[in-house]
Amino acid sequence: MTESVVTDHTKQETISADQNRVELCEKNPAEDFLRMDRIPHIWCPGCGIGTSVNAFVRALIEAKVDRSKLCVVSGIGCSGRVSGYLNVDAFHTTHGRAIPFATGLKLANPELTVVVYSGDGDLSAIGGNHLVHAARRNIDIKVVCVNNFIYSMTGGQAAPTTPMGTIASTAPYGFCEYALNLPHFVEACGATYIARWTTFHVRQLQKSMQESFAKKGFTFIEVIAPCPTLYGRRNQYRQGVDEMKMFKEVSRREKDIETRDAEIKPGEKIVIGKFVDRERETWLESMQHHYKEVLGDAYYPYTGAMI
Amino acid sequence: MKDSKMATAEKKERQSRGNVNINKDRCKGCGFCVEFCPTHALRFSEDFNALGYHYPVRLEEAACTGCDQCGAFCPDFAIFGYRYKSHT
Ligand SMILES: Cc1ncc(C[n+]2csc(CCOP(=O)(O)OP(=O)(O)O)c2C)c(N)n1
Ligand code: SF4
Ligand code: SF4
Ligand code: SF4
Numbered sequence: 001m002t003e004s005v006v007t008d009h010t011k012q013e014t015i016s017a018d019q020n021r022v023e024l025c026e027k028n029p030a031e032d033f034l035r036m037d038r039i040p041h042i043w044c045p046g047c048g049i050g051t052s053v054n055a056f057v058r059a060l061i062e063a064k065v066d067r068s069k070l071c072v073v074s075g076i077g078c079s080g081r082v083s084g085y086l087n088v089d090a091f092h093t094t095h096g097r098a099i100p101f102a103t104g105l106k107l108a109n110p111e112l113t114v115v116v117y118s119g120d121g122d123l124s125a126i127g128g129n130h131l132v133h134a135a136r137r138n139i140d141i142k143v144v145c146v147n148n149f150i151y152s153m154t155g156g157q158a159a160p161t162t163p164m165g166t167i168a169s170t171a172p173y174g175f176c177e178y179a180l181n182l183p184h185f186v187e188a189c190g191a192t193y194i195a196r197w198t199t200f201h202v203r204q205l206q207k208s209m210q211e212s213f214a215k216k217g218f219t220f221i222e223v224i225a226p227c228p229t230l231y232g233r234r235n236q237y238r239q240g241v242d243e244m245k246m247f248k249e250v251s252r253r254e255k256d257i258e259t260r261d262a263e264i265k266p267g268e269k270i271v272i273g274k275f276v277d278r279e280r281e282t283w284l285e286s287m288q289h290h291y292k293e294v295l296g297d298a299y300y301p302y303t304g305a306m307i
Numbered sequence: 308m309k310d311s312k313m314a315t316a317e318k319k320e321r322q323s324r325g326n327v328n329i330n331k332d333r334c335k336g337c338g339f340c341v342e343f344c345p346t347h348a349l350r351f352s353e354d355f356n357a358l359g360y361h362y363p364v365r366l367e368e369a370a371c372t373g374c375d376q377c378g379a380f381c382p383d384f385a386i387f388g389y390r391y392k393s394h395t
Contacts, residue, residue: 028384028386030384041383043382044335045335045336045360046335046337046339046382047382048382051339054379054384055379202379241339
């Protein structure tokens, strides 16, 4: 080895006042929440999924989420592998079914914080119907949707989120369909909290995740992420960092922006920010309300199947 | 002469605010940290790590503020910044 890396393992006294951070000097803050025996992970160099996990873990730490009451559910895809790398109760379900699985978890044990962490294809294509109805019912789950514009795991086929005109393995001459505007879609369905960030906006992403943990109801955070291997390389972004630079350049955060303006078109701005933050009764609350009203004292309120 | 001395003192002061920890063998060389470090305190190594990638090294002469921007970006959990206690 010709070079030495500057590390500073010894300066234990040099850390911030926060007790949580004392170890951080020697250990990456993310490590506590990761299954380190599985690291390095399978994601390609420059893949944005890892960056989003970084923000997620930091949000868990900052928001002091009780790990014993946390469940992360993923579907199938590169993004779906997130659950396997987290050192929390995690479930890797079948393709598109993360939301119904999470719905069951949440309703059986309403004390849990249930996070669905999956890809755009998994959540909006094969799992699209579940997304509609979980948002409509306002099931209290926190959805993180990694949008890399493509079905990555299976070879870069066009997805509902592939921007019109871009190249995919199933669209070598450019994709001819309108892309699904995810924030607009879930707003129409009834989500209570909706934000979109790119992996360049890690701090804002982390903050949104923290907000969503504190929010009651169906929350949806879209994370635009680079997939250099199957999207970037076909679309002029040879490396992940090239796509990150593009995010930095074209992302716009405007005041009072509406989700209907958030459609993604290549070469145009990417609208980012928090779009929706509203209150609605969750499904469980509205069920309890309703039966209390209809049945009066005969109704024994359901508070979970766990004893 | 006096100016450059001041500049060095200022740099030292900023440098002493924090530092960066690099786990070189976990790095996949994506360059997020090198590209987006606000103080340009990192560069790529010339040699390769165990996975066969160039990894970031700290530029001794540049000021790392320990802001942890690199840590927030790193998809492979290979780098993070931290602040010294006296400055928090
Ligand atoms: C029922 C079923 N149909 C199809 C597949 C094949 N398949 C695996 S992952 C995937 C797409 C995943 O895309 P996305 O959710 O965007 O995740 P990414 O890989 O892009 O992160 C598909 C179609 C499958 N595993 N199961
Ligand atoms: S194929 Fe794309 S999404 Fe999958 S790990 Fe590689 S870069 Fe990430
Ligand atoms: S901690 Fe901040 S200043 Fe130091 S290397 Fe990382 S990004 Fe640069
Ligand atoms: S961000 Fe992480 S993986 Fe990428 S070059 Fe820096 S240390 Fe390596």
